[in-house]
Amino acid sequence: MQKKLLTGIALLGSLVIAPLASAASLTVYSGRGEALVQPIIDQFEKQTGNKVNVRYGDTAQLAVLIQEEGDRSPADVYWGQDAGAMGALANAGLLATLPEDIYKDLPGVFTSKTGQWVAASGRSRVIVYSTERASADDIPASVFDLTDEKFKGRFGLAPTNGGFQSFVTAMRVKHGDEATLAWLKGMKANEPKIYRNNTTQVQAVGDGEIDFALVNNYYLPRFVAANSEYPAKQTYFAEGDIGNLMNVAGVAVLKSSKNQDAANAFVQYMLTPAAQQYFTSFVNEYPVVEGIIPNAVLGDLDEMLKLAPEIDLDQLADLEGTLKLLRDAELL
Amino acid sequence: MSSTVVKSVAVSEVLASVKRPPLYILVPALLVALCMLIPLVYLFLRAGQAQPDQLLELVFRPRNAQLLLNTLSLTGGVLLICTFLALPLAWLVTRTNIAAKRFLTILAVVPLAVPGYVMAYALLGVGGNMGALNQLFGIRVNNISGYWGAVWALSLYTYPYIFLNVRAALLGLDSSLEESAQSLGYSKSMVFLKIILPHLLPALLAGYMVVGLYVLGDFGAVALMRYEAFSYAIFTQYSGAFDRIYAAWLSIMLLALAVSFLVVEALILKRKRLASVGSGVTRPARMFELGKASPIAWLYILVVLGTSIGLPVAMLSYWLLIAPPDVSIFWQVPWTFLRSASAAAPAAILAAALALPVCYLSVRYPSRLTSMIERSTYIGYALPPLTLALAMVFFSLQTAYFFYQTLGLLIVTWTLATLALAMGPIRSAIMQTRANTEEAAYALGYSPAATFYHVMFPRLRRGILAALALVFLFCMKELPITFLLAPTGYSTLAVTVFSRTSEGMMAEAAPFAAAIVIFSSLSVGMVLNREKIKGSR
The missing domain is CATH 3.40.190.10 (Periplasmic binding protein-like II)
Structure with missing residues (x-):
């Protein structure tokens, strides 16, 4: 069952992401566990031809590590467990501004107003x-x-x-x-x-x-x-x-990254219907885009957005x- | 006995005044001390960036004093429990006629292979409604937590440090001392109190240092047991505030506490240089016949090993059974183990190799400088691993970028973190070797290298093997340093276990946790087994 759904997701994803392909080697610092996100990163590799090296760790420890590394960080992408960590890196001036078309269609609760990071799941x-x-x-x-x-x-x-x-x-x-x-x-x-x-x-x-x-x-x-x-x-x-x-797991591109294009493609991939369906069905999180089949336990995103308070995530x-x-x- | 001590002090003082340490010992030892300064430089650099008012609020607040006090009482509790677990066990396997000594010795070291968070989760998984006892047998007990939870969780996997140190000391102790004391009319208990215990003191203290300093910096097990210690404050600063500056201050406070431990140890050990200077040959001690006490001894062993090994193993099996993971997971296990071991083994060898000159220097050429060098090795061990890792990130980025996030840097950092572990057994071994052994070898025309290989090495073998085992086991389950410094994509057994347990995926973590315990114990068993083949000359 899991295999079938993954294949379906893969097919769906390949339609969307194909034009972005330009092979590069990306380094991702992930505060999210390997068991949860490696499958979708594998899909990204398969479909774009990019190689992704992932450093798994604790969200906060990796955020501190990036601060310590400064502009010499080997990381291209940071994937953190909460908005606070994303904001801390943005405030330290370490994140690049994302191209607007990546996040312009997301509901307001899921974007950073400064455009330096975006929610991958809620x-x-x-x-x-x-x-x-x-x-x-x-x-x-x-x-x-x-x-x-x-x-x-x-x-x-x-x-x-x-x-x-x-x-x-x-x-x-x-x-x-x-x-x-x-x-x-x-x-x-x-x-x-x-x-x-x-x-x-x-x-x-x-x-x-x-x-x-x-x-x-x-x-x-x-x-x-x-x-x-x-x-x-x-x-x-x-x-x-x-x-x-409603808190988020966010992704961001580092200012110091020398692979800005591939890094942006990674961020964009996490917002494709394929990746969003994966987070919803397998990780039990809320999608950040419309049109995803809801998780039976969690219910509909729209309903959740109604329940959730309005908060500017940048302020977290x-x-x-x-x-x-x-x-x-x-x-x- | 007192005359022995006086005599040996005199000998070493004469040695020190007559001879300066040779360069091939002094230089590596100084290099070690220099490396230990790296994290200090980093800490003071970061600490210097603090704002005074915030410093006052974060660092010098009354609650920190409370946390320090909690940490001290936690350390005291752990040392007490560890002594009760380790001392009788070490005596049983060295001085009595109990069966299967070698096997028992290896089993007593196995708990070191259990990661702290696994031990804590195992203790937490026993009680409660959903705990194993209630689910399997319908017995409902409350979960252990808080102070005693933390004390037990820590004691159950740190007591082998004390066991190994004490055992090595008991094995190396010249039994002629005890026999002459007995012939002078001392009773058996008097012999223990007046002869054995004082001679065990350095080993016991070395064990206490290792356990005590570990307890200072541990956050994992302590936090899972919901006990608020000082490491809590440091963790919060890094993890809650993404802050390095005030965390550096808190780390310096912790280091100050560690230094005070070292001062106390030094005060106790002052003027206690124990070496046999007589011409008597060390020979096996007479074994105590357990006789009717045998069942009690076995019951004791059963309880100690049953809790420290049986409990985590049973919990791992339970997690595997209630929700068996996909079979494919088991295929990854041996590879992940090999990957972990390929970094842990070099770190163990490097740590033992560096501990040798440092220990030799401090034992044979006692002076203010050599004792400073020796004490400096505790810096790497006493610092919270996360702080040490950040210091090494900073250092390698500033000076040797090509070295950053390489396996080499991970191995070096592990070595800095574990050197103090390797020191204990090696120092005891050198202390128990006659100072004039090397002199005699030189006089017979041996080169320093030949002297080391033919004369010293066989006598230090036991200590070196114990040092290798201790460092290897530490690295196999180490987390924060691996997280920050390992090459990207390099996941060890410990990282895999941690990332799964923290997501609540106990069953998926269980095979990897079991692999740490089983494979690490096998490796240590192999190492300790070599003692028998060539070690007992």
Whole structure:
């Protein structure tokens, strides 16, 4: 089944990308895992004749590495897990401006206004709850309501996790520092259990350590795929609530790259229907373009865009401010 | 015994004053110290870019003091547990009539091959609703986490460092000392306290240093166990803020803590130079008959090895069984192992080769300079690996661009990171070799090279092999340095395991994690087995 779909994707892709072919050797720094993105990179290689070397690592570590390398970076393309990392590199003046036709058709939530990076796929924040100790009725309308007494000691947080930090940054952008700090302090007072990342939180919900967790949308589906009776579900807050933030995995071309054309072709390939269908069907993420067959678990992109709050992703780069708030709330 | 110590101090002082170290030992040792300065230069360069007000807020805030305190109590806890795990085990396999000593020795080293995050995930996978115990047997226990979770996760795969050091010391200990003490009327427990323990002290401290400094910098297992240590602050600075400047400050603070550990060790070891100077021949110690205590000893071994090896192996099998991955994955495993080993093995050899002159210098020519050189090797080991890797990125880009992201740079950086590991066993081995051995060889007309090969090497073989094993195992599971410095596209077993577990793909990660544990243990078994063939002259 997977093979067939991949072949289909490959055929579809070849129609779109054929004119771009000009063989070059590209170096990609990927903060996304090999298991998730190598198949689509292989497709890009096959169809364009370009050779791609991928350095896999942690999104933040690779962003720091690129800063350390400066204009001597061997990387042509950076592929990061969240908008914050993309913004940090853009602010450091290390990213090239992309040709406008690459991103002009994308919905507003998926582009950088400065044109220095573009979203390759979307991931939303969700609330995961235990089906044994909670129900959908327990989920409040807003993430702000989690400071309520009835959630005391029942939820998990991952303050060191990039996804969570981006969400806090978005909250600052939309509701201001004061309201965000008040929320963080309220959460801290509500005795959360602190975890390292999304996976451990979803595991903790299943294990009965916590009843609720704030995570990205694609973790629970993996647990469910391994065990269809996994005792947890995920849902959203009310329409437009900041708790439903749509974050992105972004791609960008480095200013120092000597293969700008091939690098641009790589970015463009990730936005083709073929690649977008792959992210949607196999990685359980939202596509960033229209016309993709939706993932049965995630639902329609349009519906998600309705649920998601409006945020300028360029503003998510101010992580320093977010870390300060997290420190002030003693969550870090 | 006290007269032995006095006498040996006198001898080494005489040696040092009469002779200057030869260049072929001094130059490589100085080179090592110079290399260790690279990360320091880098750190101070970055630290100099800080803004004062932000520095005050980020670095000198009260919470950092709390985190430092947490780190200290974590280190203390780990050392305590490690001692209880390692010391009896080392005694059992060297001084008693217990069966299958060689096999037990190799098994006791295997936990070093278990990556920290695998151990943590294994501990976390036992309890809870979805944990193995509940799913398989319907037994519901709470997961271990927090302080004790972190202490156990770290202890279970670091205790072999102490085991190996202590075992080497016990094997090298001249048993005539114990026998003369006994003939002078010391009881068995007195012999242990007054003779054996003081002679084990350098080895024990070397082990403590290695484990303690490791605990300072570890983030993986500590974070998975949800315990907030100082490395947490450094990690947050790099990963949360994409920042190198304040992270450099925090790394310097960590380094200061490491230096204070070293000072304490030096104070304890001061004036304790242990070498046998008599003309007696080292011979095998008399073995303690376990007799009725035998079942207790085996029970102890079963519990220690069962937890430290059995638990991760059982969890890996469990992950494989609940969701078997595609068979094609297994084909990649041997190749990925060979790729990992092709960098880890050269690093091990280089580290042992460099540790030799540094140790020899500090033992045979004790002075302020040589002890500084020796201590400098701890810089590479005590620094958080990510910081060391960034320093090497900076260094190679500035001076030797062609070297950047080559296998060579990865090997050199691994060597800098692990030199301190190689020092422990080699230093103990040299300390236990009579100082006049080489003198006699020279007097008989041997060249320095011939002296080393025919006289020193056979006596140091055990120490060198242990050093090789320690460094090899460290590199096989190393992550941050590989991430930043390996050639692009060069994925090791550890990288593969990490990228899969962090995506929650336990089953897909399991074959690779199992390969680290199995293949690394086999390699170490082979290395340690060579001890028997030629080592026991």
